[in-house]
Amino acid sequence: MVKEPLIYLNGKIGEFRDxxxxxxxxxxxxxxxxxxxxxxxxxxxxRLEDHV
Structure with missing residues (x-):
């Protein structure tokens, strides 16, 4: 099973299809x-916290 990719858009993490x-x-x-x-x-x- 392939997971659908996540996106970061307008300050929120969501599903690609949305x-x-x-x-x-x-x-x-x-x-x-x-x-x-x-x-x-x-x-x-x-240092992920510095990038998100």
Whole structure:
């Protein structure tokens, strides 16, 4: 059984199938995007609380 991926959207963690983005969202209209990389060491996220 494959688990459905979780997403982080608008400050909440939810299920992928429930994600909704307005067609008027600036990122959608203009292609804006922000991402962050969280390093892992020994299969553990490094300082996760600083990234969420």
């Amino acid at each position: 994600a909704q983005i307005s067609p008027f969202d600036r990122g959608f209209l203009w292609g804006d995007g922000v991402y962050e990389i969280t390093p892992c060491f020994g299969n553990k996220l490094y």
